[in-house]
Amino acid sequence: MTISGKTRILGIIGWPVEHSLSPLMQNAALEEMGLDYVYVPFPVREEGLGAAIGGMRALGVAGFNVTIPHKTAVIPCLDRLAPEAALIGAVNTVKREGDDLVGYNTDGVGFLNSLRDDLGFDPAGARILLLGAGGAGRAALASLCRAGAAQVLIANRNAERGEGLAEEFRSFFSGTQIAAFGLGSPSVTDEIQKVDLLVNTTSVGMGDTVFEGLDLSLLKPDASVYDMVYAPWETPLLKEARRQGVRCANGIGMLVAQGECSLEIWTGKVPPSGVMKSRIWAALGR
Template identity: 40%
Template sequence: MKINTETKLIGLIGYPLGHSFSPLMQNAAFERYLLNKIYIPIEVSPENLETVVKGISKMNFDGFNVTIPYKIDIIKYLDEIDEYAKCIGAVNTVSIKNGVLKGYNTDGIGFLKSYKQNTGTKIEGKKVFVLGSGGASRAVSMTLALDKADKIYICNRTYEKALALSNDINEKVGECSVAVPFFHEDMKTAIDDSDILINTTNVGMFPNIDFSPIDKDLLNEKLTVCDVVYNPKKTKLLQEAEEIGCETVFGLSMLLYQGAEAFEIWTEKKAPVDLMLKILEDGLKEN
């Protein structure tokens, strides 16, 4: 592809960004359709977030993704928010049309597609234990509630953050969420009552691959254990879950489907999912 004055940019805003495979996946998808677009990482320190977003709005950008730690903070710098993203309270995808920045959230949809594709089962009626209360957790947890999960336990090291998210779910969707203190016995009681456990934190992400967000003895063989961390493909949490007989769902699948949704927002074309998956898997092998 020739880069010229007509080339449209799409970025990834976060800090840090050394772990991201999104540029590989999205650029391959653009090339498949011969689109004159380039996806670039934009590592932004917190004090510069507003300045960078304002600059992007005046440049040749079609949009950008947002990752840790800005999925909530980004909202105050946008012109419009999609109703689904507004309900979630977090944004991971932004489109720019005629200078208007509109926020979306594809994380929740990405997780849901990943879960259903890998397990062949529905969320409806299930009890779910969610680790974390940041932007990814908001997207996943709110989507679980909208998809009629029976109960959603939210657990975070800072209990007040778990409580705030749990209350938000109950107010917006219905009484289905409970905040859980980050203490062994409280967590064990909730996990023993759950069908699914989801890690939405970045614990276990490369290069800190020897860490798990919870102790192995909190797991039990009846759980389906999911991790949003995709690098490494099999985190320590998932390794330990498999050792005791749990069904597991890798984070790479969620990355794929949330990225495919974002691609379709920017291009209004069907995402080449098979190609995007191959690129992600190849990238992990080389990492």
């Protein structure tokens, strides 16, 4: 890849962001496609988000991904939202369109694709427990409801935030029963025994952080666990799932699928299949 005065800039903002595998896979795809772009990480603290977006405008950045903790906070900094991002209320992809910065969300599509490819899981008619009510949780909830889930339960540390999300989405998806409760409440123990899928949408698992009091031995033998965290490769949640003999997967598949969608939004071209995933697996020695 040769950088010149004509090279266009793409990137990812988040905090922390040094663990991100997006630069590896996006630059591999851009090089394979012969496009004159470069994709770089931008570490942005919460208090610096507004200034960072202003900098993106001033520098003429062509587009960027948004990760934790900015997926909802970035919205007031943008000019408009695509319909999917407006419904979800979170943004993971921003594209410069003329003078405007437009927010998109590709997390939901990436999540469903990974459930299908990595777990062989179809949400239609299923009971699902979501851990977290942030930007990734909103995208997961919307995609699961659209896919015909019978019930989605939200367990969040801040119970009021979880209930607010449930109430908001009930008006859009009457065909799915949506409920919420505190992550440490007895309801978690009651409901985890009945679900077909447990999904972590939070950053818990990075740095070996753990969910206290979450007993995976209560899961049904045919249940599955999906952890959106992918660094480390096997989080404490996934280690425990494997120990219990529960089918499980990390967020690499989702990362790749949403990244392919983002690159198509930015460039108008479909990235070659398998290039992003191969680059990540090679880097991780998998």
